[in-house]
Amino acid sequence: MAFRNVYHGTESIKTVEDRMFSRKETRVVDIGGVRIGGGNPVAIQSMCNTRTTDIAGSVEQIRRLQKAGCDIVRLTVPSFEAAEAFGEIRKQVGIPMVADIHFDYRMAIAAMEHGADKIRINPGNIGSKERVRAVVDCARERRIPIRVGVNSGSLEKALLEKYGGHVTAEGLVESALDKVHYIEALGYDNLVISIKSSDVLTSARAHLLIAEKTDHPLHVGITEAGTVWSGNIKSAMGLGMILSQGIGDTIRVSLSADPVEEVKSAKLILRTLGLRKKGVTVVSCPTCGRTNIDLIALANEVQTMVEEFDDKDLKVAVMGCVVNGPGEAREADIGIAGGIGEGLLIRKGEIIRKVPEKELLSVLREEIEKL
Numbered sequence: 001m002a003f004r005n006v007y008h009g010t011e012s013i014k015t016v017e018d019r020m021f022s023r024k025e026t027r028v029v030d031i032g033g034v035r036i037g038g039g040n041p042v043a044i045q046s047m048c049n050t051r052t053t054d055i056a057g058s059v060e061q062i063r064r065l066q067k068a069g070c071d072i073v074r075l076t077v078p079s080f081e082a083a084e085a086f087g088e089i090r091k092q093v094g095i096p097m098v099a100d101i102h103f104d105y106r107m108a109i110a111a112m113e114h115g116a117d118k119i120r121i122n123p124g125n126i127g128s129k130e131r132v133r134a135v136v137d138c139a140r141e142r143r144i145p146i147r148v149g150v151n152s153g154s155l156e157k158a159l160l161e162k163y164g165g166h167v168t169a170e171g172l173v174e175s176a177l178d179k180v181h182y183i184e185a186l187g188y189d190n191l192v193i194s195i196k197s198s199d200v201l202t203s204a205r206a207h208l209l210i211a212e213k214t215d216h217p218l219h220v221g222i223t224e225a226g227t228v229w230s231g232n233i234k235s236a237m238g239l240g241m242i243l244s245q246g247i248g249d250t251i252r253v254s255l256s257a258d259p260v261e262e263v264k265s266a267k268l269i270l271r272t273l274g275l276r277k278k279g280v281t282v283v284s285c286p287t288c289g290r291t292n293i294d295l296i297a298l299a300n301e302v303q304t305m306v307e308e309f310d311d312k313d314l315k316v317a318v319m320g321c322v323v324n325g326p327g328e329a330r331e332a333d334i335g336i337a338g339g340i341g342e343g344l345l346i347r348k349g350e351i352i353r354k355v356p357e358k359e360l361l362s363v364l365r366e367e368i369e370k371l
Contacts, residue, residue, distance in 0.1 A: 023246045026217045029145045032096025032117030034071050036249040037217030043071040043250040044266040046259040052082040062093045068263040074098040077111045087114030105131040109138045120147040123179045136186045145190045150175045151223045152197040169206035191216050196223035200238040207242045217249035231255040232265050239269050277313050280306035284318035291320035293338035334367050336360050
């Protein structure tokens with residue numbers, strides 16, 4: 001299956017955009033007050049990398065994640081001690097919490113008893129049907145959603161062999177739907193589906209396939225994407241392809257980094273695709289021989305500074321010289337362009353005033369606060 005051809009010469013750009021981002025209708029699932037599916041905004045998720053038993057450390061990290069814009073956070077629950085700590089953490093934070101469970105069905109039940117808003121399981125590694133039923137019964141009693149997860153590292157041997165001995169999109173989809181049907185047969189359908197691969201094209205194809213076969217909401221991401229540098233590129237490519245097809249109800253950018261970086265990247269991906277309006281977008285030139293200020297440092301300082309203004313919907317330009325700066329910043333709400341020891345403050349392409357170089361950042365902040 002190829003990606004849909006989204007452009008035809010006779011169509012207007014608006015028609016193409018409407019078709020590209022027309023959201024696939026999925027069921028609504030409530031995760032601790034955050035509703036996904038059914039046309040609700042795409043929710044951002046991340047996962048703590050603290051020990052769940054480190055209550056103070058986990059609470060501190062969750063609060064940073066929430067401040068950065070995270071909607072839902074996940075923690076691992078590998079032991080009863082972790083389940084009890086999960087409950088204590090839940091009392092101290094105001095964000096839905098998901099319990100990540102592997103192998104021991106008792107941890108899923110314990111996590112739900114300690115306030116989990118959702119659980120993430122792979123029924124294939126939970127054990128017997130009786131154990132899966134015990135988890136489902138507990139979830140049903142508390143109306144807790146279950147995320148059914150499968151990724152390229154957990155694909156069953158039989159499906160690997162069926163599809164040529166390696167991970168395929170078709171194998172991921174079949175594995176996920178088998179697990180969904182298994183739980184549905186137990187009389188529960190409050191489900192979210194996750195199918196992930198570290199291979200971008202495999203993930204994209206798998207999501208296109210599964211979107212045609214189910215109306216359960218989809219948790220989307222490129223698993224084990226890598227470092228901030230490589231992981232961001234792979235995640236932006238993969239999530240861009242998937243979300244632009246109208247597929248995806250909640251996302252996680254998986255990075256080998258501080259989880260706050262995952263949230264920052266997810267927000268930018270959604271804003272870039274037009275799926276999240278609030279927030280400041282920074283555009284900056286790549287520098288050249290005309291640049292007479294330290295533009296790279298200045299652009300990074302601006303990027304960090306604007307994270308404080310998540311309630312604003314603005315475009316900020318950081319340009320390296322006065323030759324093209326005003327023109328290139330015309331589409332921005334506010335911007336600065338460097339000179340020799342000074343810079344220009346620009347609003348909608350119009351030069352407002354000259355500013356000493358050392359004052360550029362503070363003056364820009366003042367102007368953003370006014371907007």
